[in-house]
Amino acid sequence: MVKIFTAYAEGFLVLNSDKVRCALGKGGVIPAADKREGDLRSPLGMWPLKYVFYRPDRLPVPETVLPVKALSPDDGWCDDAGSESYNQHVKLPFDGSHEKLWREDGVYDIVCVLGHNDDPPVKGLGSAIFLHLAREDYSGTEGCVALSQAHLLELLKSADAETYVEIVRD
Structure with a gap:
């Protein structure tokens, strides 16, 4: 059965029957067709949960039926629009522009890849439109959806191959 977790532009997500705080793009939300690399906006639409990365040195394996991969220091994500590896997991060192998935700030200790673009x-x-951990102050993301660790783990526990995060304006 399809499960949908709706994230609202106002900064909350419906998790099971609860409204929980979330962070979205620093630039707000934008229709997916108008989304552009680096615009700091979260794309409106329904995005399937694909798979999960986690930091094995900081957390145990998240409880989920989704595919789970342990991160290592050489994991990255290509955000170089000129690269054949655009919007894909890459191994570092990587010549094109990329994000490091092994971060010191902890926001990528759990990362769920969303099926956007x-x-x-x-x-x-x-x-790199992800579902990941929020900063303590829930400051805006680069275009992702961010939750507390407890809420992200709860969401992943109930997620399966037919689970979506829906980003809406209101």
């Missing part, structure tokens, strides 16, 4: 990726229409 991935089948196939269209260069420049946004990359």
Whole structure:
């Protein structure tokens, strides 16, 4: 059965029957067709949960039926619109522009890859749209959806192959 967790532009997500705080893009939300690399906006729409990365030196394996991969210091994500690896997991060192997934700030200690612009990726229409951990102050993301660790773990526990995060305006 399809499960949908709705994230509202006002900064909350409906998790099971509760409204919980979340962070979205620093630039707000934007229709997915208008999303552009680096615009700091979260794309409106329904995005499937694909798989999960986690930091094994900081956390145990998250409880979920989704595919789970342990991160290592050489994991990255290509955000270079000129690269054939655009919007894909890459190993570092990598010549093109990329994000490091092994971060000191902890926001990527758990990362769920959302199925935005991935089948196939269209260069420049946004990359690295994740569900990840929020900063303590819930400051805006680069275009992702961010939750507390407890809420993200709860969401992953109930997620399966038919689970989506829906980003809406109101």
